[in-house]
Amino acid sequence: MKLLVTGGAGFIGSAVVRQAVAQGHHVVNVDKLTYAACLDNVASVGNSPFYAFEEADICDWDAMVRILDTHQPDAIMHLAAESHVDRSIDGPGEFIHTNVTGTYTLLEAARRYWDAQGKPEGFRFHHISTDEVFGSLGETGQFTETTPYDPRSPYSASKAASDHLVRAWGETYGLPIVLTNCSNNYGPFHFPEKLVPVVIINALEGKDIPVYGQGVNVRDWLYVEDHADALLTVLQKGELGRSYNIGGENEARNIDIVTTICGILDDKRPKSSPYAEQITYVTDRPGHDMRYAIDPTRIATELGWRPSVTLEQGLEKTVQWYLDNEDWWRALQARSGVGERLGKTG
Numbered sequence: 001m002k003l004l005v006t007g008g009a010g011f012i013g014s015a016v017v018r019q020a021v022a023q024g025h026h027v028v029n030v031d032k033l034t035y036a037a038c039l040d041n042v043a044s045v046g047n048s049p050f051y052a053f054e055e056a057d058i059c060d061w062d063a064m065v066r067i068l069d070t071h072q073p074d075a076i077m078h079l080a081a082e083s084h085v086d087r088s089i090d091g092p093g094e095f096i097h098t099n100v101t102g103t104y105t106l107l108e109a110a111r112r113y114w115d116a117q118g119k120p121e122g123f124r125f126h127h128i129s130t131d132e133v134f135g136s137l138g139e140t141g142q143f144t145e146t147t148p149y150d151p152r153s154p155y156s157a158s159k160a161a162s163d164h165l166v167r168a169w170g171e172t173y174g175l176p177i178v179l180t181n182c183s184n185n186y187g188p189f190h191f192p193e194k195l196v197p198v199v200i201i202n203a204l205e206g207k208d209i210p211v212y213g214q215g216v217n218v219r220d221w222l223y224v225e226d227h228a229d230a231l232l233t234v235l236q237k238g239e240l241g242r243s244y245n246i247g248g249e250n251e252a253r254n255i256d257i258v259t260t261i262c263g264i265l266d267d268k269r270p271k272s273s274p275y276a277e278q279i280t281y282v283t284d285r286p287g288h289d290m291r292y293a294i295d296p297t298r299i300a301t302e303l304g305w306r307p308s309v310t311l312e313q314g315l316e317k318t319v320q321w322y323l324d325n326e327d328w329w330r331a332l333q334a335r336s337g338v339g340e341r342l343g344k345t346g
């Protein structure tokens with residue numbers, strides 16, 4: 001297949017690009033190269049005849065039309081987004097612009113292209129979204145595909161809006177869509193402003209390891225390569241118009257993630273005192289959702305997808321990757337906002 005992947009220079013998009021090329025697909029990576037992007041993430045496929053890169057903004061109608069007409073993809077995998085909740089609290093406008101207006105622009109360009117092609121049934125617009133659209137759970141329960149939307153941050157509200165637009169384009173115009181809502185990802189090439197890389201990097205640099213509130217917020221963690229595998233599975237085997245929740249059935253409190261990483265570092269890069277002594281509790285994020293948990297029954301039973309690694313195995317691989325790739329994360333530390341506490345005020 002020929003895939004157009006938006007946001008392919010980001011964390012998850014780059015994993016999709018690398019895996020898709022490895023599977024023999026042709027990939028066109030469309031990315032605006034915001035602060036969160038890094039072309040090193042796709043350097044391993046950069047010279048492949050199966051790979052092309054287009055620097056473009058998904059909000060730019062002319063660019064989207066030109067790129068679709070030029071590359072003639074069989075499917076669009078839409079991952080481009082503003083993705084950091086803390087940044088969405090400080091500056092929601094950019095999130096509305098990219099995640100809502102950008103998705104609208106891409107949908108319209110896709111509809112025009114699909115129409116012009118004679119509405120091929122096999123075409124897919126695959127929208128990649130988050131479990132955060134479902135809001136916050138109490139101590140029990142899991143999100144299913146029919147859980148009502150209840151977003152609570154500017155980020156999750158903008159993603160919820162984009163999900164609704166994609167469904168509407170499917171219902172109203174017949175555009176062949178599929179959606180996925182995934183839990184928290186972690187793994188190689190994770191931008192150094194998100195929890196897992198912040199913990200690893202601050203630990204290695206001898207800095208405080210910040211934990212929001214009491215560290216009791218629960219997330220359902222999935223290794224990024226498993227997410228990319230799930231996305232390519234849904235794209236090729238998923239039922240038209242359907243949405244699939246993707247999760248690793250790996251619920252953990254933030255503090256448990258942090259102490260596990262500290263323990264892995266104690267083994268791999270021992271020092272005189274345990275890394276956990278650097279843990280510092282800081283003011284919580286306003287509106288911090290308490291618990292997310294995904295019920296992955298649909299993707300498991302209908303498409304036969306399961307994650308390949310446990311949380312412990314994935315964290316071990318991730319810590320090793322950051323130890324082996326210091327040049328990668330050091331180069332990103334100079335970028336705006338990295339290492340600062342963002343999103344403190346509501």
Ligand SMILES: NC(=O)c1ccc[n+]([C@@H]2O[C@H](COP(=O)([O-])OP(=O)(O)OC[C@H]3O[C@@H](n4cnc5c(N)ncnc54)[C@H](O)[C@@H]3O)[C@@H](O)[C@H]2O)c1
Binds near residue numbers: 079
């Ligand atoms: N990170 C997670 O845990 C997680 C979980 C579930 C779903 N998601 C979703 O997966 C997608 C990718 O997330 P990520 O963590 O890789 O994000 P990321 O921030 O690492 O990467 C986003 C990419 O999109 C690009 N981009 C941003 N605005 C753009 C625009 N206007 N035009 C073109 N490109 C643009 C950026 O340059 C960057 O390369 C997002 O849609 C996100 O909502 C993320």
